[in-house]
Every structure is written in C-alpha cells, then in structure tokens.
Amino acid sequence: MNKFVIFFSAMLMLGGTATMAQSPVAEPDSTRDPIKQGDPAPDNVPSQTSYTKDMVRIKHQDIPVALRKTLSADTYRGWENANLYKDKAGSVYMLEFQDPLKTRLYKFDRNGKLIKEKTSRDVQ
Known part of the structure; x- marks a missing residue:
C-alpha cells in the first residue's frame, strides 16, 4: 500500500509537470514589440499639434509670390487643397x-526654397 501511494504521488507530479510544460508562451518576436515582423508597418501620424505647434494656419492667398511660384511645379x-502653415516670424x-x-509635409523659406520634406513615417 505504501508503494502504491508513493507511485501515485510520483505519477501525479509527473503529469502536472508535463501539463505545465505545454502551456503556451508568447513568441519572442512579440514580447518586446507588439507588432510582429511580418505585419505591415502602421502609419502612426502624430497629432497635428506636434508638428504645427509653433505655426499658424494661413489661407492660400496669404503666401508670398515666390512660394506660390515654387508650388506651381508638378x-x-x-497644393490648393492642402493645409498651409507659417511660423510666427513668417x-x-x-x-x-x-x-x-x-501625410506629406514640405517646408519652405519665404523665398520658396525647399527646406525639408517629410512623410508620415518620419513626421515628428
């Protein structure tokens, strides 16, 4: 009888260990980064205030003639349907x-010279 209890206890522990060894574990790829490698890259454009916080929205007729000439390029x-902003200094x-x-962003100086171009992936 004593051998039966020991044998039964050992089998119970062995069965429990085997069951716990089969519990699912998160894939290593998704534990550090919730986006898996095969997923398409999300377009996370920050809110409008993050890249226009020091700028004022303007109307299309308020832009300088030199910039209007630059914007006439293909x-x-x-551009007439896009949003226009200028910094407070103009x-x-x-x-x-x-x-x-x-979202595509283009920055120009007041003479119409391109300063910087950004897309939605690198908008800051």
Whole structure:
C-alpha cells in the first residue's frame, strides 16, 4: 500500500509537470514589440499639434509670390487643397498634404526654397 501511494504521488507530479510544460508562451518576436515582423508597418501620424505647434494656419492667398511660384511645379500639384502653415516670424512655411495612406509635409523659406520634406513615417 505504501508503494502504491508513493507511485501515485510520483505519477501525479509527473503529469502536472508535463501539463505545465505545454502551456503556451508568447513568441519572442512579440514580447518586446507588439507588432510582429511580418505585419505591415502602421502609419502612426502624430497629432497635428506636434508638428504645427509653433505655426499658424494661413489661407492660400496669404503666401508670398515666390512660394506660390515654387508650388506651381508638378511635385506640389494639388497644393490648393492642402493645409498651409507659417511660423510666427513668417520665415518658414509648411505645406501639408493629407492622403488616405500618408501625410506629406514640405517646408519652405519665404523665398520658396525647399527646406525639408517629410512623410508620415518620419513626421515628428
């Protein structure tokens, strides 16, 4: 009888160990980063205030003539439907195209020279 109790206890512990060894564990890929490697990259455009916080929205007729000439290029086709901003000093102008899949930003000086171009993945 004593051997039976020891044998039964050992089998119970062995069965419990085997059951616990089969419990699912998160894939190492998803534990550090909730987005798996095979997932398409999300377009996380920060809120509008993060990159326009020091800028004022302006109307299209308020931009300088030199910038209007630059915007007439094919690269900026449709700029009339985009959002325009300028910094408070009036030295930097920003053009914001909002497409369904990404947001494009172009920064210009008051003479119409391109300063910087950003897409939705690197908008800061």
